[in-house]
Structure formats: C-alpha cells, structure tokens
Amino acid sequence: MRSDTLLFFHVLAAMLLLGAAATVTILLVATARRPGEVPRSELLLRLAYRLNLFVTIPATIASIAFGEGLKAQEDAAGDWLAVGTGLTYVVVLVGALVLHAFMRRGLAATALGKPPSASTLRGAGSIAPAIVAAVLVIAFLMSAKPG
Amino acid sequence: MTTFQWLLALHVLSAFLMLAGGVAAAVLYFAAMRHDRPSEVATLLGLIRAGVVFAGVGSLGTIGFGMGLASHLGLKLGAGWLSASLALWIVSVVLGGAGGRPLRHARYLAERLAGEGDLPSAELKAKVAAPVPLVLNWASGVAIVAILVLMVWKPGA
Numbered sequence: 423m424r425s426d427t428l429l430f431f432h433v434l435a436a437m438l439l440l441g442a443a444a445t446v447t448i449l450l451v452a453t454a455r456r457p458g459e460v461p462r463s464e465l466l467l468r469l470a471y472r473l474n475l476f477v478t479i480p481a482t483i484a485s486i487a488f489g490e491g492l493k494a495q496e497d498a499a500g501d502w503l504a505v506g507t508g509l510t511y512v513v514v515l516v517g518a519l520v521l522h523a524f525m526r527r528g529l530a531a532t533a534l535g536k537p538p539s540a541s542t543l544r545g546a547g548s549i550a551p552a553i554v555a556a557v558l559v560i561a562f563l564m565s566a567k568p569g
Numbered sequence: 570m571t572t573f574q575w576l577l578a579l580h581v582l583s584a585f586l587m588l589a590g591g592v593a594a595a596v597l598y599f600a601a602m603r604h605d606r607p608s609e610v611a612t613l614l615g616l617i618r619a620g621v622v623f624a625g626v627g628s629l630g631t632i633g634f635g636m637g638l639a640s641h642l643g644l645k646l647g648a649g650w651l652s653a654s655l656a657l658w659i660v661s662v663v664l665g666g667a668g669g670r671p672l673r674h675a676r677y678l679a680e681r682l683a684g685e686g687d688l689p690s691a692e693l694k695a696k697v698a699a700p701v702p703l704v705l706n707w708a709s710g711v712a713i714v715a716i717l718v719l720m721v722w723k724p725g726a
Contacts, residue, residue: 430721434714440585441592448593448619452612465609469600477596561585566578568570 425495432488435481439514440557442477446470446521447550453528454543464532470546471525478518478553486510506563513556521549576638583630584717590624591665591710593617598672598706602698605689607682610697614676621669628662649725654716661712668705671696 449470456462489510493503524546528538594617601613635654644651675696682690 426721430718433721434717437585437588437717438592441589442596444589444623445593445596445620448597448616452616462609462612465604465612469596469613473596558582558585561582562578565581566570566574568574 425492428488428492428495432485432492435485435488436557436561439478439481439485440554440561442473442481443518443550443553443557446474446478447547447554449473450543450547450550453538454547457537457540457543460532460535460537463537464529467525467528467532467538470550471522471529474518474521474525479515479522482510482515482518486515500567501569502563502567506560509556509560509563514553514560517549517553517556521546521553524549573638573641576634576641580631580634580638583627583634584720585627586623587627587631588713588717590620590622590627591713593620593623594669595706595710601675605694606687607679607690607693608687610693611676611679611683614672614679614697617669617672617676624665628658632658650719650723654719657712657716657719661709661716664705664712665709668702668709671699671702675699 449466453463453466453470456466489507492498524542528542528546531538531542597613597617597620601610604610604613632655639646639651646652646655675693678690678693678696682688682693
C-alpha cells in the first residue's frame with residue numbers, strides 16, 4: 423500500500439478516535455451531573471459504552487496498524503515518534519480498555535436500578551478526557567515532529 | 570520549533586477538533602433518532618452543543634492556520650487542490666450550520682414536550698428524523714473527509 427493511502431487511513435482513524443473519545447467524555451460529564459437519575463444515567467452510559475467499544479477501541483487499533491505500516495515504509499525515527507507511539511499504547515489503548523471495564527461496572531449497577539457509584543464515574547470521567555488530551559498531544563507530535 | 574512546524578501542528582490539531590466535533594454531533598444526533606421520549610431526545614440533542622463548540626473552534630483554526638501555512642510556504646490559493654479544499658470547507662460549514670438549525674427547533678419542541686408529560690410525539694419524531702437535516706449533515710461530513718483526501722494526496726501539486 424502506498425504511503426499516502428496509509429497516511430490517509432492513519433489520520434482518519436485517529437480523527438474518529440478523537441471524536442469518539444470526546445463524545446464519551448461529554449456523555450460521562452452529563453452522567454455525572456445526574457447522579458440520582460438512574461434511567462437517564464443508563465441511557466448516557468450505555469451510549470458511551472457502545473461508542474467506546476465499537477468506535478474508540480477499533481479506531482485506536484486501526485490507527486496503530488496504519489501507523490506501524492507507515493513507520494515501516496518511511497523508515498521514520500525520532501523522539502517525537504517514540505513518545506507518540508508510547509502515549510498511543512499506554513494512555514490511549516490501555517485507557518480505552520480500562521474505560522470499558524469502568525463503564526461496564528457502571529452499567530451493571532444501573533441494570534439493578536442503582537446509580538453508577540461515584541468511584542466508577544470518577545474513574546471513567548478521568549480516563550476519557552485523558553485519552554482526548556493524549557490524542558491531541560500525539561497529533562501535535564506527529565505533525566510538528568519536534569527535534 | 571520553526572514557524573512552519575507550529576503552523577502545521579496547529580492546523581492539524583484544528584482539523585482534528587473539527588472532525589471530532591462533527592463525530593460527536595453525528596453520534597448524538599443518530600442516538601436521538603432512536604429514542605421516543607421527549608426528555609431523552611432533549612438530553613441527547615442538548616449535548617450536541619458541546620460537539621458544535623469543538624467543530625466551530627476547529628473550523629476557524631483549520632482555515633486560519635491553513636491560510637497562514639499556505640502564505641508561509643508561498644502557495645498560491647489558485648492551486649487546484651487548495652482552492653477545492655477552501656470551497657469544500659465553506660460547503661461543510663454552510664451545510665453543517667443549515668443542518669443544525671432544524672435540530673435546534675426539534676430540541677426546543679422536545680424540551681417543551683418533556684415538561685408536558687414526557688409522552689412520545691409523532692411531531693417530534695418527524696422533526697428529529699426529517700430527511701433534510703440528515704442529508705445536510707451527511708454532506709457536511711463527506712465534505713470534511715474530501716478535504717482530508719485533498720490534503721493528503723494534493724492532486725496537481
């Protein structure tokens with residue numbers, strides 16, 4: 423596959439990943455603002471859960487796969503690439519998987535008619551914006567290539 | 570870091586924000602289409618505003634830093650891929666804005682109905698699932714992806 427094609431799908435996947443992570447953040451903030459409203463919490467949390475499972479995680483994997491292909495083809499190297507790749511694996515990929523576990527726990531509570539616990543919402547509510555921030559930092563490093 | 574690196578990074582970051590806002594708005598819009606209770610529809614359509622803020626800031630940054638980058642590199646705005654990108658950016662913003670207006674009216678209706686018993690309404694369903702805003706928002710999204718295609722391949726450059 424040509425570099426341009428790999429670059430296009432790499433960037434498109436990263437943009438979808440940011441969009442999904444930002445939407446999950448918006449939904450989690452809205453859930454946290456309605457602590458006593460179980461049906462509304464379930465609606466928002468379920469949407470966030472599905473979005474993370476069906477868009478954030480696959481888009482992360484696609485972005486990594488196309489990025490690795492691009493790296494191999496262009497023989498790229500540098501601190502910007504090492505830091506960007508590290509953030510992708512450690513913060514974005516692991517973060518999305520941990521976020522999945524937190525939201526699953528929150529949904530299990532709402533299925534029993536209880537609101538998601540404060541620790542669940544705090545955990546999920548801190549990971550989602552961290553993923554958004556990490557993607558923005560990675561996009562900055564990958565485009566500016568400092569150093 | 571050089572001026573070029575700053576302009577390029579800020580241009581790309583803005584493009585990420587623009588598309589992320591579009592994704593957020595689309596997801597919440599489609600979710601609202603799948604619900605009947607006015608309070609749920611009002612909640613989901615209300616959250617679209619956060620996505621619109623992302624998209625708005627991203628759109629302005631994309632065009633501002635993009636023009637700065639083109640000027641810094643001495644690129645002529647008459648170049649095919651660049652003028653096509655500019656035209657698509659305008660199309661995307663105009664269609665996105667036009668597609669958002671009917672949804673704002675649908676949210677007002679959903680908020681009113683939520684306060685009047687929160688019963689499903691055929692009028693609200695028709696407003697949320699109306700084909701015109703759906704087509705306008707899809708077209709706006711397609712225009713953004715087309716801009717990305719032009720930016721990556723730069724045909725004719």
